[in-house]
Amino acid sequence: MIKFDSVVKKYPDGTVAVNGLDLVAPSGKITVFVGPSGCGKTTSLRMINRMIEPTSGTIWLDDQDTGKVDASTLRRGIGYVIQHAGLFPHRTIVDNIATVPLLMGWDKKKARARSLELMERVGLDPNFAKRYPAQLSGGQQQRVGVARALAADPPVMLMDEPFSAVDPVVRAELQDEFLRLQSELGKTIIFVTHDIDEAVKLGDQVAVLRVGGVLAQLATPAELLTDPVDDFVAGFVGRDRGYRALGFETGSLSPEPEQTIRMGDDAVAAGRAARDGWVLAVDDARRPLGWVRVAALSSGKAVASDLLHRGGTLAPVSGSLRGALDAALSSPSGRGVLVDEAGALVGTVTASEVVTRIEAQLAGRREAVSGG
Numbered sequence: 625m626i627k628f629d630s631v632v633k634k635y636p637d638g639t640v641a642v643n644g645l646d647l648v649a650p651s652g653k654i655t656v657f658v659g660p661s662g663c664g665k666t667t668s669l670r671m672i673n674r675m676i677e678p679t680s681g682t683i684w685l686d687d688q689d690t691g692k693v694d695a696s697t698l699r700r701g702i703g704y705v706i707q708h709a710g711l712f713p714h715r716t717i718v719d720n721i722a723t724v725p726l727l728m729g730w731d732k733k734k735a736r737a738r739s740l741e742l743m744e745r746v747g748l749d750p751n752f753a754k755r756y757p758a759q760l761s762g763g764q765q766q767r768v769g770v771a772r773a774l775a776a777d778p779p780v781m782l783m784d785e786p787f788s789a790v791d792p793v794v795r796a797e798l799q800d801e802f803l804r805l806q807s808e809l810g811k812t813i814i815f816v817t818h819d820i821d822e823a824v825k826l827g828d829q830v831a832v833l834r835v836g837g838v839l840a841q842l843a844t845p846a847e848l849l850t851d852p853v854d855d856f857v858a859g860f861v862g863r864d865r866g867y868r869a870l871g872f873e874t875g876s877l878s879p880e881p882e883q884t885i886r887m888g889d890d891a892v893a894a895g896r897a898a899r900d901g902w903v904l905a906v907d908d909a910r911r912p913l914g915w916v917r918v919a920a921l922s923s924g925k926a927v928a929s930d931l932l933h934r935g936g937t938l939a940p941v942s943g944s945l946r947g948a949l950d951a952a953l954s955s956p957s958g959r960g961v962l963v964d965e966a967g968a969l970v971g972t973v974t975a976s977e978v979v980t981r982i983e984a985q986l987a988g989r990r991e992a993v994s995g996g
């Protein structure tokens with residue numbers, strides 16, 4: 625657990641970057657600091673490992689007052705990842721990752737073995753081990769940055785805009801990998817971003833700061849989207865928040881079974897399996913390939929890949945209602961395709977079925993609130 629207790633940071637020129645911050649970041653969870661430029665996110669983060677000293681107040685790491693621990697001892701238990709990864713340009717990837725273990729006196733062989741293990745963990749090709757940072761893409765460098773921070777297996781990780789310098793596709797990949805890694809490692813993480821979408825995707829809890837370093841709201845992502853505490857937070861959380869909150873809403877849908885066809889089937893088979901003029905093609909493992917419009921299949925013609933409409937998104941059956949609604953809205957047949965964990969077809973739902981489910985859940989919640 626990391627606890628901020630009335631923490632203030634006033635820089636020598638009089639700038640108050642953080643003003644009376646009280647906050648608890650629970651162990652094993654991701655706490656995201658988000659807010660507009662200059663609101664004190666980085667200052668707050670760097671006070672935890674004492675790269676910046678608080679002017680007043682206390683930051684606790686479990687039951688230790690961090691102000692009373694030797695700063696380098698403190699930092700050894702805290703991984704630190706920054707934007708652009710901050711790698712040493714003249715050291716190979718394997719040596720970059722081994723930095724902290726070597727500082728801690730591990731022998732070279734053990735430190736390198738640990739580096740290679742971590743490269744695999746963060747999804748880096750082991751062939752990169754002997755390269756230098758400049759020979760890697762931005763996204764790959766960020767993975768090295770994460771691996772380096774994890775090298776000594778610190779219980780706490782501080783991450784300052786670690787994925788901001790890469791394009792949106794790579795960024796989404798890094799976020800997904802990061803969440804997968806965290807589900808295995810369960811570190812106590814403070815993550816700084818100015819991007820509210822990243823905050824609600826990654827955070828177990830999100831702290832919204834306003835300029836002047838004042839905490840505006842500390843909440844779960846779902847609470848933040850559905851119940852912003854004031855106009856500043858509502859504005860910062862942004863538009864479409866009702867819809868985005870559905871990303872945290874799961875609920876049991878009852879998908880309709882769907883008859884399917886295979887590639888190479890003929891127009892007669894397709895016609896028999898079709899509903900409302902559309903039929904879903906699947907592969908041998910029943911993974912959806914795309915929808916076929918039966919009217920486009922002249923008699924005697926077999927189902928081939930050029931006839932597949934691939935626009936519809938697939939939603940995991942145990943996933944969010946937002947995913948299911950998107951699957952229905954994006955499906956050329958109007959029927960959203962739900963799949964199991966292996967990606968195999970479970971059945972389909974329409975948008976109105978998903979909306980009915982959403983309305984029932986929200987009504988149930990309103991009743992519980994007004995009843996209690």
Ligand SMILES: Nc1ncnc2c1ncn2[C@@H]1O[C@H](COP(=O)(O)OP(=O)(O)OP(=O)(O)O)[C@@H](O)[C@H]1O
Binds near residue numbers: 635636661664666
């Ligand atoms: N060394 C310093 N001396 C004086 N003022 C500083 C110093 N470092 C930061 N500040 C000021 O403190 C405030 C908070 O800065 P900080 O870097 O913590 O904000 P931030 O929320 O991380 O911003 P950004 O999202 O732009 O990185 C800003 O007004 C900044 O100008």
